[in-house]
Amino acid sequence: MTTQLALLLLVAAAGAAFVWRGWRVLAPVLRAPPVARTDHPAARAAFVVQDVGLHRRLLNKRWSGVLHALIFSGFLVLFTAIVQSFGSGLIPGFTLAPIGGNSWIALLQDIFAVLITIGIAMAAWQRLFWRPKRFAGSNSRDAWVIFALVMAVAGTMLLEFACHILATGQWTPWRPVSGAIARGLALAGMGPEGAAAAERVFYWAHILAVLAFLVYIPGSKHRHILTAIPNIYFRNTGPRGALPPPPADAPGVAEIGQFDWKDKLDLISCTECGRCQEACPAYAAGLPLSPKKVVMDLRDHMFARERGEEADLPLIGGVIAPETLWACTTCRACMDVCPVHIEPMTKIVEMRRSLVEEGAVEPMLQDALASLQRNGNSLGKPARQRAKWTKDLGFKIKDARKEPVDVLWFVGDYASYDPRVQRITLKVAEVLHAAGVDFGILYEGEQNSGNDVRRAGEEGLFETLARANIDLLDECDFRRIMTTDPHSLNALRQEYRLFGKDYEVIHYTQLLLELMEAGRLAPAEAEPQVVTYHDPCYLGRYNGGFDAPRALIRRAGHSLHEMGRCRENSFCCGAGGGRIWMDDAAMAERPSENRIKEALALGDARLFVVACPKDTVMYTAAVQALGVGDRIAVRDMIDLVRPDPGVAAA
Amino acid sequence: MKVLVYADVEAGQPAAVARELVTGARALAGPGGRVDLALFGADPSAAADMGVDRILTLPALAAAPYDPAAHAAALSAAIAAAGPDLVLMGYTTAGLDLGPVVAIRHDLGLVSYCQTARAGDGAVETESQIYGGKLIARAATPLPALLLMNVGAFAEAAPAPGQPEVVTLEAAAPQGLRFIDATAPDPDAVDITRADRLLCVGRGIGEADVIEEAQEVAGLMGAELVGSRPVVDAGWLPKERQVGKSGRRVKPALYLALGVSGAPEHIEGMGEAGLIVAVNTDANAPIFDHAHYGATVDLTDFLPAFRAALEGR
Numbered sequence: 009m010t011t012q013l014a015l016l017l018l019v020a021a022a023g024a025a026f027v028w029r030g031w032r033v034l035a036p037v038l039r040a041p042p043v044a045r046t047d048h049p050a051a052r053a054a055f056v057v058q059d060v061g062l063h064r065r066l067l068n069k070r071w072s073g074v075l076h077a078l079i080f081s082g083f084l085v086l087f088t089a090i091v092q093s094f095g096s097g098l099i100p101g102f103t104l105a106p107i108g109g110n111s112w113i114a115l116l117q118d119i120f121a122v123l124i125t126i127g128i129a130m131a132a133w134q135r136l137f138w139r140p141k142r143f144a145g146s147n148s149r150d151a152w153v154i155f156a157l158v159m160a161v162a163g164t165m166l167l168e169f170a171c172h173i174l175a176t177g178q179w180t181p182w183r184p185v186s187g188a189i190a191r192g193l194a195l196a197g198m199g200p201e202g203a204a205a206a207e208r209v210f211y212w213a214h215i216l217a218v219l220a221f222l223v224y225i226p227g228s229k230h231r232h233i234l235t236a237i238p239n240i241y242f243r244n245t246g247p248r249g250a251l252p253p254p255p256a257d258a259p260g261v262a263e264i265g266q267f268d269w270k271d272k273l274d275l276i277s278c279t280e281c282g283r284c285q286e287a288c289p290a291y292a293a294g295l296p297l298s299p300k301k302v303v304m305d306l307r308d309h310m311f312a313r314e315r316g317e318e319a320d321l322p323l324i325g326g327v328i329a330p331e332t333l334w335a336c337t338t339c340r341a342c343m344d345v346c347p348v349h350i351e352p353m354t355k356i357v358e359m360r361r362s363l364v365e366e367g368a369v370e371p372m373l374q375d376a377l378a379s380l381q382r383n384g385n386s387l388g389k390p391a392r393q394r395a396k397w398t399k400d401l402g403f404k405i406k407d408a409r410k411e412p413v414d415v416l417w418f419v420g421d422y423a424s425y426d427p428r429v430q431r432i433t434l435k436v437a438e439v440l441h442a443a444g445v446d447f448g449i450l451y452e453g454e455q456n457s458g459n460d461v462r463r464a465g466e467e468g469l470f471e472t473l474a475r476a477n478i479d480l481l482d483e484c485d486f487r488r489i490m491t492t493d494p495h496s497l498n499a500l501r502q503e504y505r506l507f508g509k510d511y512e513v514i515h516y517t518q519l520l521l522e523l524m525e526a527g528r529l530a531p532a533e534a535e536p537q538v539v540t541y542h543d544p545c546y547l548g549r550y551n552g553g554f555d556a557p558r559a560l561i562r563r564a565g566h567s568l569h570e571m572g573r574c575r576e577n578s579f580c581c582g583a584g585g586g587r588i589w590m591d592d593a594a595m596a597e598r599p600s601e602n603r604i605k606e607a608l609a610l611g612d613a614r615l616f617v618v619a620c621p622k623d624t625v626m627y628t629a630a631v632q633a634l635g636v637g638d639r640i641a642v643r644d645m646i647d648l649v650r651p652d653p654g655v656a657a658a
Numbered sequence: 659m660k661v662l663v664y665a666d667v668e669a670g671q672p673a674a675v676a677r678e679l680v681t682g683a684r685a686l687a688g689p690g691g692r693v694d695l696a697l698f699g700a701d702p703s704a705a706a707d708m709g710v711d712r713i714l715t716l717p718a719l720a721a722a723p724y725d726p727a728a729h730a731a732a733l734s735a736a737i738a739a740a741g742p743d744l745v746l747m748g749y750t751t752a753g754l755d756l757g758p759v760v761a762i763r764h765d766l767g768l769v770s771y772c773q774t775a776r777a778g779d780g781a782v783e784t785e786s787q788i789y790g791g792k793l794i795a796r797a798a799t800p801l802p803a804l805l806l807m808n809v810g811a812f813a814e815a816a817p818a819p820g821q822p823e824v825v826t827l828e829a830a831a832p833q834g835l836r837f838i839d840a841t842a843p844d845p846d847a848v849d850i851t852r853a854d855r856l857l858c859v860g861r862g863i864g865e866a867d868v869i870e871e872a873q874e875v876a877g878l879m880g881a882e883l884v885g886s887r888p889v890v891d892a893g894w895l896p897k898e899r900q901v902g903k904s905g906r907r908v909k910p911a912l913y914l915a916l917g918v919s920g921a922p923e924h925i926e927g928m929g930e931a932g933l934i935v936a937v938n939t940d941a942n943a944p945i946f947d948h949a950h951y952g953a954t955v956d957l958t959d960f961l962p963a964f965r966a967a968l969e970g971r
Contacts (some may be wrong), residue, residue: 372904388926412777427944591904593897629921632861633888 013213015066022219029226030234033276036310040269041255059240065347068577069283071134074444074471078127080159083233088113089165090218093211100543111182118169121162121553128155134544143283145301150280152168154230157221164214171210171321174203190472234628235277236348242270243349248340248500249550251462252354260361260465264310264323267355267421274350275307284342289580290335294596297335299352302328302520304494306355311531324359330339331594333360334370338463338585339545344576357585361466369491377466385421395451397430399510403441406448412485413442413448414517418477418500420493421456424622426626429621432644436492436516437601443528445519447490453480459499459546464586474499478507488512490519492646494546494620495584501551515547517619517645525562528654531564537645539566542603542627543578546619557619558644561575564648569613571606579603582627588622600630608640659691659777659801662742663710664733666750667699667724672708675748675809680708680813683746686777695822696736698729709817714739714825723840726755727832733760735829744782745804746775753806760804767803770956771795773811843956848882850899855881855912858901858928861888862917862938863957869894871961872916878968886924902927918959920945 058064063080067073095102100399103109132155134140137149169186171644173179174193177200181187218255225231232239244252255266267275284299285291291298292549312318321327336356343351361368371379378385384393398405408416417440417543423433440447458473459537477500481489491497501513541561546551554575561568573579582592582599592598604627607616618624627642661683665676674872676695683693695710698719705713714736719728724839732755745760747753749771771786773794782803786795824856857876859869869883876883880936885895887902901908903923913931917938918924925948928934936949937960953960 387922427947428922593904629887629923632921633891633920635861635888 012100013097015084015094018215018219019098019197021095022223022494025223029223029257030231030429033226033231033311034315036314037269037272038278038593039155039571040265040267043252043268045244045268045270048245051241051245055243056237059347059349060237065345068345071130072281075127075130075134078123078130078406081164082120082124082127085116085166086124086162089117089445090161090294093165093214096214097211112300113184114169115184116181117165118183120143120219121166122185122345124162125160126157131155133258136244137527140282140286142286142300143280145281145285145298145304146280146282150228150230153224156230157224160217161221164210164217167454168207168210171198171203171207174198175200175207190652200581215490218627228280232277232279235273235344236279239273239277240349242273244270244351244354247502249498249503249546250505251357251503252505254358254361254467256393258362259467260363260364260372261358261364262362263308263354264313264527267306267358268276271351271355272310273312274355278303278372279347279348280304281347283347284350287345287579289337289341289582289599289602292454292579293335293582293599294593294600295331296329296331296336299356302332303350308351309618324363330363330368330370332356333363333559334373335587336585337545337580337582337587337599338460339580341545341577341580343398357463357465360463361467364464364465370590372591373464373586373589375560376586377461377464377469380456380461381469383475384473384585385425385576386456387421389425391455392445392452394424395449395453397433398437398449398451400434401437401441405437405441406446407451408448408484408486409450409453409480412416412449414446414482415448416484416486417447417449418457418489418491418493418496418513419449419454420491420496420621422625423492424454426621426625429624432621432624432646434510434585435644435646439520439529439646439649439651443523443655445523448486449481450484457493457496457499459495459505460584460586460588461504462499462503463584464589474504474507474532478504478509480510481509488514490516492516492621494544494551498546498550515551515553515556517547517553517560519559520645520649521556524649528652528655529649532648532650534648535616536565536567538612539615539617540569540571540573540607540610541582541617541619541625542571542607543575544618545578545580545584546621547619548578549576557617560645561617566615566648569610571610573606575649576612579606582625583622583626588625598630598633600626601634603627604630604634604636604640605628614639614640614644617643617645617648659687659744660740660742660746661687661691661746662693662694662696662714662736662740664745664747664752664756665695665697665700665705665735666748666752670704672700673748673750673806674814676705677814677817678810679721679746679748679807679811680710681774681815682807684709684811684815684818686744686775688915690775694736694740695894696733698732698948698953699724699891702822706822707817708822710822711820712740712823712825714827714875716827716829718831724752725832725835725837726752727835728829730756730759730959731829731832732764732827734763734826737764737766739825739827743801743803745802747804749806749808757804760782760955764802767799767801768806769797769799769803770806771969772805772807773808775805782794792963807968813930829841833835847898849902850882850884851906852909852939853882853908854878854910856884856908856910856914856928856931857881858903858915859882859889860886860915860917860924860938861892861894862919863889864917866892866894868957868961873967875961875965877966878965879914881912884908886918886921887967908917915945916960919943919964924943930937950964 022374063077092104170189173190224551254260282300288299305327333356343353379388380386406413422429455473455476458470462470631637663679663683687693693710694712696714697705701720702713702715714730747757769784772784773787773965774785776783779802781798783798789793859872873883884899884901889895890900903926907927909930911932913934915929915936934946934949936952941954
């Protein structure tokens with residue numbers, strides 16, 4: 009009776025502490041502004057199964073994924089032991105024996121206790137000896153406390169079972185591990201009476217370890233065992249390439265309270281695993297941005313506010329530095345690697361919006377935005393010169409504003425104005441013409457699509473540009489839009505849905521592949537080579553365009569040697585999100601140069617194939633800056649093909 | 659007319675602009691008028707020969723570093739004490755800092771970028787250069803008023819003789835700003851945007867040791883040595899010598915580009931140079947699209963030959 013009462017009091021006290029601590033964490037989330045995240049329940053549930061049950065993202069890192077699976081599954085099984093301990097302590101006669109508590113459940117408990125131990129050992133090994141850089145800045149003490157508590161829970165359980173076997177003499181094949189420990193204890197000289205006493209000790213040690221764990225969780229990153237599932241369930245299921253709108257009553261987020269409840273659920277779900285930090289091109293470049301640190305800093309600030317502290321600390325310029333916000337390339341890698349689907353990037357854009365509203369804009373970005381406002385392009389060039397490049401063609405491209413076309417080519421700023429890209433633009437035009445594609449352009453009517461303007465936080469200018477383009481497109485007769493620029497593609501395909509437009513937009517690599525398959529294009533007359541290919545963020549991660557470029561490379565007769573960071577895991581060139589307009593002097597190493605080195609390290613790749621005008625600009629400069637022009641050359645997709653001689657002749 | 663001039667101070671002395679303004683103030687004040695000088699960052703004796711009637715000063719500020727809040731309070735006190743019809747300040751950092759503050763505080767009409775100022779009937783007539791000097795704006799502003807005069811708007815003339823009276827003002831020292839440190843401009847720093855001739859080296863120079871040779875050649879031709887981004891990236895030249903979009907924009911009379919390929923970002927920084935001469939082994943380098951003269955020569959041949967030619971002059 010006293011034991012029961014003592015246990016009851018203990019459980020009540022620990023439960024109360026858990027609820028109190030949990031409430032402090034949850035309160036700011038429940039108070040936050042609304043956002044709709046309850047549609048498509050079936051799809052959401054399926055995602056939870058994939059990312060929690062099957063560890064889809066976690067297993068992208070083999071070692072960490074496996075150790076997590078071991079600990080995670082062990083916890084599920086050990087939950088039965090916890091039920092057993094507390095049940096038998098609180099309710100006389102409670103036992104799991106009728107459903108297999110002494111047989112298959114016992115066996116599973118023994119086996120998974122060992123698996124948990126292996127998992128913890130792997131985790132400890134990783135932290136002690138490998139020390140991945142992604143953990144830099146994470147709270148490692150928290151991790152070690154968790155390891156110790158988990159081992160205490162599993163270890164006391166096994167010892168309790170072992171002592172029970174020794175005390176009662178009930179040896180059973182269903183408890184091979186506990187039995188082995190019992191034999192060890194017996195060899196060490198423990199008798200049945202001593203074992204009975206020790207069983208009580210380990211029972212209470214187990215109870216205390218479990219309760220300590222319970223009380224500890226809410227204040228630890230380990231609370232993700234409770235928040236990860238809802239955080240994945242309530243993830244953004246909207247189009248990947250469409251940014252969420254600003255808060256209802258403000259131009260952007262300038263204050264922690266303005267983040268919606270899902271943003272805040274993100275903050276309390278972070279496990280500080282650092283996968284985002286490892287994937288971040290800005291972090292790799294030595295800029296003061298780690299997505300993980302952004303999430304941790306926002307989280308700590310949110311909790312400090314709850315405690316009544318940091319009331320005067322501004323969110324931007326206090327908690328998060330403006331340089332941190334401007335460092336982001338919006339490549340989306342951080343969001344796509346996060347095992348619990350946290351969105352650091354959208355939070356950064358939200359805060360950029362309020363910087364723009366205040367007029368606190370990076371100086372070179374300011375120049376670009378001013379030019380976009382005035383000229384409709386970021387390069388400070390007159391709008392009427394947008395189609396000047398067409399003068400070098402031997403034919404006249406249809407004016408899509410005046411006559412119907414099958415393919416409306418949205419050319420884009422860099423492809424129109426930058427001399428390094430104009431060569432490629434001309435070639436695209438010549439190839440399409442020779443292959444008999446019915447296409448046209450908008451000439452000087454086209455303006456920047458606004459993709460990166462939106463990502464720089466300039467909502468108003470984005471809307472101006474988008475509406476101007478839409479008004480023009482409304483007057484044109486076309487079947488589908490083509491771009492060479494993945495950024496324009498993303499805006500036209502995904503962002504313009506904001507204005508009710510649902511265009512069919514294709515990337516030129518897809519059109520080239522279609523033409524190749526239809527026999528209207530042939531491989532360029534060149535020696536087959538070993539090439540590597542860089543996935544542009546806005547073609548790959550954002551729009552799933554992974555396969556057409558690769559198919560084209562193969563059909564062009566080259567062999568593709570992939571870099572380690574490819575497809576979904578591609579490494580941004582550093583140009584996105586408006587970064588191409590900003591100063592990169594603060595970088596220790598430009599992402600583009602890091603990438604060229606990766607390609608060189610392949611050893612045999614002679615061509616660095618790109619499918620984005622900004623990549624041509626970035627990587628041409630990187631090859632030049634590294635002085636490796638004799639070892640690798642940047643080539644656009646269009647350089648791999650030519651019109652089929654038969655078609656061209658006809 | 660009573661005119662009050664605020665004196666910018668440099669190194670403990672009234673700056674040249676202060677002397678110009680006093681000359682202008684005398685003319686505006688006319689015979690029988692009065693010219694007062696508000697002098698805060700220096701000792702009144704430094705302005706004894708400037709030919710003003712009175713010097714208004716605040717001893718606490720005489721040796722203190724420039725503090726905009728303190729100077730605004732002091733100037734405010736000076737205006738209250740002197741009751742001027744017209745306040746003159748230079749269109750300088752201090753003028754920009756303080757002018758609008760005291761104009762609001764004392765309800766003075768404020769005109770900026772003034773190139774001329776003439777006393778009218780109960781008003782002051784001014785001509786301001788606006789839109790970077792493309793337009794002249796004429797204004798007649800009722801007195802009392804405050805003018806921010808362009809530096810050099812008045813020619814400094816020999817001061818009228820006389821011993822000015824020193825008036826000590828009182829003003830509460832404002833709190834809030836704390837002086838930490840002053841950094842003087844680096845006397846060795848170059849401003850490549852002012853150089854008449856520039857010798858630019860690009861990635862095509864190959865090795866770092868060519869920089870030294872290029873430096874000597876630049877010295878011989880009276881040019882500053884500058885570089886394109888890769889050269890600065892490599893640490894061969896300091897950042898302040900970088901030409902281009904992320905460096906400086908320059909417009910020298912002569913721009914000699916050695917081993918510069920001519921990326922658009924570089925062209926953006928130098929495309930308007932008077933005469934562009936490019937030397938590059940790659941005949942297809944885009945720099946040749948912008949150069950007035952070009953040569954496809956290896957720099958290892960070009961530099962010694964060019965140097966010999968310069969030395970033989």
